[in-house]
Amino acid sequence: MLEPEIRPRPARLDDLPRLTEIYNHYVLTTAITFDVEPVTVEGRRGWFDEHAPKxxxxxxxxxxxxxxLGYASSSQFRAKPAYETSVELSVYLAPEHTGYGAGSLLYRQLLDELDGADVHRVYAGVCLPNEASVRLHRSLGFQSVGVYREVGRKFGRYWDVQWFERGVGTP
Incomplete structure (x- = not known):
């Protein structure tokens, strides 16, 4: 009997409760996201609808x-039209499923798909310290482009965010 394997696939609306659960873990317990209040499934529907299979x-x-086990997304980088070929990537895994390669698998698939989607650059912000996320981005060819110092305040302290970029279609 074959063992099941982790496979990336487009998110479906029936995944939204699980995606919300995963995200809220990070809202409540980490500075990885700068949201400070948990989100509802209904509140995440607009975010979900902004993403399409193509x-x-x-x-x-x-x-x-x-x-x-988790999800990865490519979202609007900035609202102005000249930014449209740049996107921001994010990846969130259920805490019990980190360290098994699902994040790398999702990012690789997402980058492959974006290669044919008129995307020129991808960006990712990593709240510091987060060595696992820094390693992930570097392993996929992202280059650091700088650190915004004390850019967000959560849990009574200020946090730095390191920004990474990479071209699409580059190894």
């Missing part, structure tokens, strides 16, 4: 035998 803004999940 185009620049995508949402993939890591599926392991019907269980969603």
């Amino acid at each position: 185009g620049r803004h995508r949402l993939l999940v890591a599926d392991y035998d019907g269980v969603v």
